[in-house]
Amino acid sequence: MSNRERALKHNHSQLVSRANVLRSLSTHTPATIKQLARRAKLSKPTVTKSISQLKELGLVSSKGHRDQPKGRKPALYGLSEEHYWLGVDLEIPDLRIAVYDLSKRLVKSKTDFVGMDGEFKDVENSLPVELIEQVEEFLDNQKISLDSVLGIGVGVPGMVKRGYFRPFSRLKNPPDIPLTEPLRDAFGLPVVIGNDVDLELLAELDRRNLLEEPGVVAVYLATRPSKAADHSVRIGGSVYHKDDTLQGAIGSANEFGHTSVARTDFDQDTCNCGNPKCLETFVNRKLGEQNNEPAMDDIAEALSDKLRDLIFFYNPSLLVVDLLAFPRMVKLVMDELDDFIELRQEQLSTNGPEVVTPGDSEMACARGACIKSYRNLALNPEKYAHLSLH
């Protein structure tokens, strides 16, 4: 190996260490060198070097000393408050744009809409342009300089693959809409995109400090009222396994809303997804039957059936159930689920899963987009200009 090659390799390994220390701080801050070395699986001298470089880059700052009864009090390090992630929830037509600091605290946000001036014409060109304009306007109004933003994360509905997404639950036969490249070209920053429900699950697991825990298998079923149409509900899902959300071959895995309902009284239009027994269509059809209590029972039954299936499909350690669209149904569905889990435990001599409801609903997707950005930074640190020593 030539001297030049050796130097390049050395520089790259320092870059990777800086990225890993930064990511470790994002889950536990402030922290001592010793704690960071353990969590990031690096030696103490390496962490010391990384911290000194991250301080030089303005991404990390001293946070005093840890109070302990005996011996020298070790120095604490935390994340800078002058750098940000941009998180976008492109729910269509709803849009949320948010700025988080490096500790994932919400700094500024706005809610708006996209594509409200009529039909989506030429959506693969018009939507990225409209999003870029809204983000520019937001950063301008909030006086946030692009230089202080490390990267952009976007949550989108539908299938996500290689920088494109296809919002099939929003539009009929939608094309692949590019996002990564247009945003990267417009802002000169690294961009990650993810399915919105996947990002919500990441945010929930982060809130519970479960992202760094080994062996977590989490399943998430989300029912959300649509803001675009009255009496309409969107149902989504996500599965977290082996440190990542499961994507499937074409990025459509775990769209639980488009799985089948086991009923024979079907008289409904086929959903955009193609499934003639689609759960989301069934639920919305029932919701159309105004003031009909039996219809609400039918919905509760369909959701309970689905949750039982999910427990057998994935054998999760954690089941996150979001019934935001049906607040009056929460007790009924959760009680039924508890009964089932108890019976299953007796029959199979097994434990779990733990069943929980999520904490934040409104901003979870945008926050999850920042978490995905952190993960990308640890995987591809060379893409993040803020990490490189000039």
Ligand SMILES: [Zn+2]
């Ligand atoms: Zn469907």
